[in-house]
Amino acid sequence: MWLDEADGFAEIFKGYLPYYLLVALPIFIIMSPVNPVAASHEFSVYRMQQYDLHTVPHGCRSASFNLEGRSLTTWSTSRHCVVARVQDVSIDQFLEIRNKAGALLLIMPSNATTLTNEEKEHIQLLEMAMVQQEISAPVYFAQWAPEFEDILKDLQHSVVTDDRSGTALEAMFNTVSSNGYQIVVSASTPHKLESKSVTIHGKLMGRSGSAQTIVIAAHYDSSAVVPELSQGADSNASGAVAVLELARIFSRLYSSAAVRGAPSLLFVLTSSGHSLNYFSSKKWLEEQLDNADASLLQDVSLVMCVDSMSSSPALWMHVSKPPAVGGAAHSLGARLAAAVTHKKINLADEVLAWQHERFSIRRMTAFTLSSLQSHKEAGRSSLLDVPSEPRLQQLARNIQRTARALASHVYNLTAHTYDGDAALYDDALSVDEAAIRHWYKYLSAQPRAPQIITTGAPTAGVTGALERALSRYMEVSVSTHTTDKREPEYQLYGPTRATLYVYSVKPAVFDLILTLAIAAYLTVIYFAMQLFPRFYGEYARIVTGKAKVQ
Numbered sequence: 001m002w003l004d005e006a007d008g009f010a011e012i013f014k015g016y017l018p019y020y021l022l023v024a025l026p027i028f029i030i031m032s033p034v035n036p037v038a039a040s041h042e043f044s045v046y047r048m049q050q051y052d053l054h055t056v057p058h059g060c061r062s063a064s065f066n067l068e069g070r071s072l073t074t075w076s077t078s079r080h081c082v083v084a085r086v087q088d089v090s091i092d093q094f095l096e097i098r099n100k101a102g103a104l105l106l107i108m109p110s111n112a113t114t115l116t117n118e119e120k121e122h123i124q125l126l127e128m129a130m131v132q133q134e135i136s137a138p139v140y141f142a143q144w145a146p147e148f149e150d151i152l153k154d155l156q157h158s159v160v161t162d163d164r165s166g167t168a169l170e171a172m173f174n175t176v177s178s179n180g181y182q183i184v185v186s187a188s189t190p191h192k193l194e195s196k197s198v199t200i201h202g203k204l205m206g207r208s209g210s211a212q213t214i215v216i217a218a219h220y221d222s223s224a225v226v227p228e229l230s231q232g233a234d235s236n237a238s239g240a241v242a243v244l245e246l247a248r249i250f251s252r253l254y255s256s257a258a259v260r261g262a263p264s265l266l267f268v269l270t271s272s273g274h275s276l277n278y279f280s281s282k283k284w285l286e287e288q289l290d291n292a293d294a295s296l297l298q299d300v301s302l303v304m305c306v307d308s309m310s311s312s313p314a315l316w317m318h319v320s321k322p323p324a325v326g327g328a329a330h331s332l333g334a335r336l337a338a339a340v341t342h343k344k345i346n347l348a349d350e351v352l353a354w355q356h357e358r359f360s361i362r363r364m365t366a367f368t369l370s371s372l373q374s375h376k377e378a379g380r381s382s383l384l385d386v387p388s389e390p391r392l393q394q395l396a397r398n399i400q401r402t403a404r405a406l407a408s409h410v411y412n413l414t415a416h417t418y419d420g421d422a423a424l425y426d427d428a429l430s431v432d433e434a435a436i437r438h439w440y441k442y443l444s445a446q447p448r449a450p451q452i453i454t455t456g457a458p459t460a461g462v463t464g465a466l467e468r469a470l471s472r473y474m475e476v477s478v479s480t481h482t483t484d485k486r487e488p489e490y491q492l493y494g495p496t497r498a499t500l501y502v503y504s505v506k507p508a509v510f511d512l513i514l515t516l517a518i519a520a521y522l523t524v525i526y527f528a529m530q531l532f533p534r535f536y537g538e539y540a541r542i543v544t545g546k547a548k549v550q
Contacts, residue, residue, distance in 0.1 A: 041147050045105070045500040046228040048139040049131055050190060050493040051451075053277065053350060057134040059225075063190050063495060065103040065138050069181035069502070071155040078102045078137075081183040083155055085109070086141070087119045091129045103138045105183060105500070107152070108229070110144035112384050124378030127225040131381075140185060141226045141383075142500065151181060151502060180505045187498035195454040195492050197280035197481040198271040200467050202247070202474035203296070204254040206264040212301035213264045214328075214410070215366075217281070218243045219273035219307070219355060220448065220466060223381040227449035227496045233387040234371075235380040236273060237443035238309040238395050241436055243267055244469055245399050246406065249429060251473035253407070261410040263301060267474070269466055270355075271454055275381065276490050277351045281358040283481035289362060302328040303366035305355040306402070308380060310395035310440075311371040315402075318353070318368040318375070320345050320360040328409070329365050335405035338369065371398060387444040396436050403429045439469070451492050 049059035065081060072084040072093065081103040089097075089106065097104050109115055115123075130139070142148070203213075218239035222232020231237075247267045254260045270280040288294045317338040323329035333340060345357050352358065353375035359366035371394075372380065379385055407413070407429055443462065453462050458480050470476050483489050506514075 039504045041151075041502040043142050043145065043147075043500040043502070044497065045140040045142045045185065046226045046497050047187070047495060048135070048141070049225055049227060049449075049451075051276075052488075052491040052493075054489065055487075056350065058131055060135050060137075060139045061190065062103075062136060062138040063187040063498065064185055066182070066184045067102045069105075069151070069155055069183040071152065074155065075101055081105055083107070083152065083181075083183065085152070086126070087115065087123055089126060090122075091126055094126060094129060098133075098135050098137065101137055103183070103185075104140070106139070106141050107148050108141060108143050108383070112386060113388075115384075120384055121378070123384060124382045127382055128378055130225050138185065140498070140500065141229060143229075147502075155181065182503040182505050184501040184503065185498050186501075187495050190493045190495070193451060193455045193492040193494050195450065195483070195490075196458060197276075197283065197450075197454050198458050198463050199280050199284040199479045199481070200269040200463070200470060200476060201284075201296070201479070202267050202470050202476040204247075204250055204265040204267075204474050206254075207257070207260050207262050211262050211264060212299045213266050213297070214406075215266045215268060215297075215300060215303040215359070215364075216243055216246055216406075217268035217270065217303065217305045217355060217359075219270045219278065219281070220443065220462065221271055221273050221275075221450055221453055222385070222448040223273060223275035224383045224385070224449070225381075226383060227451040228447050229383050230447045230449040231383075231386050231444045232448055233440070233444035234310050234385050234391060235308045237387075237440060237448070238391070239306040240269060240443060240466065241395065241439045242306045242309050242399050242402065243269055244439055244466070245431055245436055246403055247470055247473045248432065248435065249403050250407075250410075253428060261407075263410060265410075266296065266300075267470060269470070271463060272450055273355070274351055274353075274375070276450055278355050278358045279483075279489055280481055281355055282489075284479055285358060285362055287479060287481075297364075300364050302332065303356060303359040303364050304332070304406075305359075305366065305368040307355060307368050307370045308372045308377075309370065309398045309402075310391040311379070313394060313397065314339065314371060314373075315398060316341055316370050316373050318343065318356065318370060320357055320366070323365070323367070327365065329367055332405060332409045333367070335408045336369070336402065337405075339373075341373065343375070369402065387441060392437060392440055395440060396431055396433050399436065400429070400431045403431065449496075451494065451496050455492070455494075 047060060047063060050061060051058055067079060067081040069083050070076075070080040072082060072088060075082045075097075078100060079102055082097050082101050083105045084107070086106040086108060094104075112120075206213075219236050220240035222230040222235065222237070224230035224232070250261075250265055254265070268284070270278070270284065272279040272281075285297075288297045315336060315338040317329075317333045317336065317340045319329065319340060319342055321344070322340070322342055323333060343353055345352070345360060347361075354368040354370075356366035356368040442465070446462070448462055457464075458478060459467060463478075467476055467478055483491070
């Protein structure tokens with residue numbers, strides 16, 4: 001009976017459907033990935049800065065690519081996209097990648113607070129090197145995700161297996177078994193962004209309309225190598241928060257004619273800082289000083305710019321020339337007990353060092369108050385400039401110190417006068433820590449690069465929020481500024497973000513070996529089907545003693 005069943009089994013080779021199942025299904029099983037979900041990944045990525053300053057290009061000039069992923073130590077040609085942690089890339093490696101690689105994908109740290117001081121300094125110096133010159137290859141940054149750990153390990157494993165292999169056969173097996181990745185970013189071609197810089201200003205009038213004016217200014221944008229990740233908690237969310245809090249404090253004092261100070265106080269917030277050479281400050285000064293009808297900046301006695309106020313308890317008074325003894329700047333500097341650092345203005349530099357230099361060029365007495373000792377501090381334009389509780393507490397203390405010094409100057413108080421009414425002054429000049437916390441967290445919780453805050457409606461987003469906040473204490477005006485169309489001072493480019501697709505692929509050797517394996521398999525199946533009837537006939541003759549009758 002079992003022989004009859006074998007006859008039925010032989011009939012399966014006579015139909016088309018069984019042939020298909022026997023040949024195709026094993027091939028599909030071999031070629032299908034073990035885990036289809038892990039075969040591809042999708043991430044949000046952020047493109048490196050691209051802008052022109054005085055017609056000089058800076059940053060990344062490309063956006064799209066479709067390349068094979070390689071690690072920092074295994075890439076070799078322009079057909080490779082280098083994937084690495086940002087803290088692992090040296091400046092020399094970046095320069096080589098900029099000249100030879102097809103693209104660069106940098107992974108941000110999972111927790112910036114766990115980085116050592118050396119690692120933070122290294123990342124900040126790398127950022128400075130990246131934006132100094134233009135880069136033809138696309139450069140993207142990605143927030144850390146668990147999937148990147150596996151991708152980085154696979155990219156490193158794909159080549160180091162050769163060194164660890166004892167035999168050529170083992171090396172071949174390791175190469176075939178390793179995973180590769182195809183890195184794809186489909187983004188629009190880099191294009192120019194329509195940008196309008198904004199200046200928000202409001203004035204508290206002193207006892208006499210003809211009295212001198214003190215200007216308190218800050219820029220509220222941020223700068224980093226990646227616009228979408230530019231939080232700028234210290235530079236310069238802290239400066240913008242300081243202006244708002246000083247406006248709140250002095251609006252209370254100036255609300256009563258009995259205690260109103262003699263000088264008027266002008267509060268100014270600008271949307272473009274040192275990365276764009278304080279463009280909005282320049283245009284606003286031209287608007288106010290070169291217009292015969294404008295009287296906002298008449299009889300300015302002092303300009304105090306605030307920048308990066310939360311880095312340390314020390315305050316530095318940055319000036320373009322030493323303040324004259326007995327002058328307003330000298331008086332306020334002495335009351336602040338700030339260390340004075342002097343740097344001459346060099347118009348040949350691509351960018352000015354501090355915002356007060358824009359006012360000093362127009363022959364105003366001006367200085368910048370900052371907790372940074374030098375304008376060359378790498379933290380001014382860093383992705384690591386993020387909010388923290390210690391910085392928040394330091395900002396509140398520095399604002400308190402500044403408010404007391406400014407009030408002492410405005411009301412011409414002596415140490416004896418202040419000591420006599422300490423309780424009264426402490427109450428009037430106390431800071432609102434809740435308001436400081438709110439604005440500090442709000443501003444530093446979102447990117448404020450010029451590509452983001454100057455390309456929307458002038459009264460939307462961060463700009464609109466700051467305008468509404470300042471308008472609580474005084475009448476506020478908003479000025480918008482555009483670049484010269486023939487010779488623009490700067491030009492911003494998009495896109496600033498894209499979607500990254502990572503596809504898990506096998507190396508070319510795997511495709512070759514898989515092709516040979518499939519060919520061998522089909523050959524075996526072909527001969528098995530051709531020879532099975534003869535084999536079966538011989539088998540039946542041996543068992544039954546006679547040939548099988550077809």
